[in-house]
Amino acid sequence: MRSRVCGASLVLLGAIGLAGVPANAQQANSPAVFSSEEDSLPGAVALPECARTWLARDAHVSLRLDSLHLSLAQLPGAWFAAGGVNLGKPNEKLLVVMGTGELRGANTSPFWILRWPGQSCGLLLATTAHHLEFLDTKTNGLPDVQIGFASTGDTSEHQYKFDGRAYMEADDACRPEHAERFNAIEGKNSKTVLFQRPGHSTENLLCEGRDWLWQKWEQKKPFDLKIKLFSKEGEQTSLSYSDIMTDGRWQIDILVHKEIMDEGAHPGASHRVVKDELIFAVAVQRRFARKGDPDRTRVVPESESVPPDTYELHFLDEAGKDVAVL
Numbered sequence: 001m002r003s004r005v006c007g008a009s010l011v012l013l014g015a016i017g018l019a020g021v022p023a024n025a026q027q028a029n030s031p032a033v034f035s036s037e038e039d040s041l042p043g044a045v046a047l048p049e050c051a052r053t054w055l056a057r058d059a060h061v062s063l064r065l066d067s068l069h070l071s072l073a074q075l076p077g078a079w080f081a082a083g084g085v086n087l088g089k090p091n092e093k094l095l096v097v098m099g100t101g102e103l104r105g106a107n108t109s110p111f112w113i114l115r116w117p118g119q120s121c122g123l124l125l126a127t128t129a130h131h132l133e134f135l136d137t138k139t140n141g142l143p144d145v146q147i148g149f150a151s152t153g154d155t156s157e158h159q160y161k162f163d164g165r166a167y168m169e170a171d172d173a174c175r176p177e178h179a180e181r182f183n184a185i186e187g188k189n190s191k192t193v194l195f196q197r198p199g200h201s202t203e204n205l206l207c208e209g210r211d212w213l214w215q216k217w218e219q220k221k222p223f224d225l226k227i228k229l230f231s232k233e234g235e236q237t238s239l240s241y242s243d244i245m246t247d248g249r250w251q252i253d254i255l256v257h258k259e260i261m262d263e264g265a266h267p268g269a270s271h272r273v274v275k276d277e278l279i280f281a282v283a284v285q286r287r288f289a290r291k292g293d294p295d296r297t298r299v300v301p302e303s304e305s306v307p308p309d310t311y312e313l314h315f316l317d318e319a320g321k322d323v324a325v326l
Helices: 049-057 059-067 176-181 202-218
Strands: 033-035 080-089 092-099 109-117 122-129 131-139 142-151 154-162 167-169 184-186 189-195 223-230 236-246 249-262 271-281 283-288 311-316 322-325
Touching: 049 059, 049 092, 049 109, 109 142, 122 142, 131 154, 189 202, 202 223, 202 236, 202 283, 202 311, 249 283, 249 322, 271 311, 271 322
Parallel strands: 189 223
Antiparallel strands: 033 131, 080 092, 092 109, 109 122, 131 142, 142 154, 154 167, 184 189, 223 236, 236 249, 249 271, 283 311, 311 322
16 A cells, blocks of 8 residues: 655645746735734725635635535625736736624634636635735735734734745745644654644655654654645645554554545536545655655665655655555
8 A cells, every 4th residue: 555645746836827027026006904803805806706615625614514414515705705906917906705693703704815807716825824914025926915813812924935836835945843832742652743834834744744753754753743734625635653662663544634625527516525535654764755756666764864844754654565655
């Protein structure tokens, strides 16, 4: 049994390309603030049909639809308010959608930013926030966004920039030391949980988890690592890694839990499907994953210190065969 848990199937933010557009910073045309405390949004527009498809796939929305036994086609328009941001190009805007009514929280609402060229839509960011503000600077052709998050009465703000595919937090990067902030020692096991925030790279989060797990394996310390990932289509993936020693040998248990959207055979119908896979391994190897090493066969020497964004962790069974990759 082989399960590759890192790769194209787990890329959360799809390629909505801007070929030939250089990264830059310049004046934007229509800065605007969209607040969860308002019932309508600046540049109010009717919710386009292409946006409804994305919204119905969102985990928060689809769970609410399921609880009310509603199909995608029955998605209530009253749950949303929409507003357009002019990009200064004919027939092309950014569409901001805010959850209202039953979707609204205490001083926060779910927000979605979509690219809206004519009759089609492409999701660029899904988040829950107090407010969104479009700044008067641009990156890769789209205005930068400042997002305010409300927590225990306080509001923190984070800047997001368009990376050519989606809006990502400006300072998002692989920082292995971040994993240690979640680390807690309970008994003899080292435990950590990594949770993907909106606008954070899947690979960067996996990179942090990879570094943390390798340290524990190298030190021969029992570990328990959980990584929770979200896709823009509303799909969720939980990766759990834990090891124990039995009869003088290490055994690593890997649980891959996926919740995916199944559109079904009938147009407009959708529901969640849960898929679980349990994988057993007995050893871990680091293998170089740089460009130029497409087959991932070169093992990193155990004594060599290399950044976690230059290798993958390969989990091996008793026969020495790959059964999973992180």
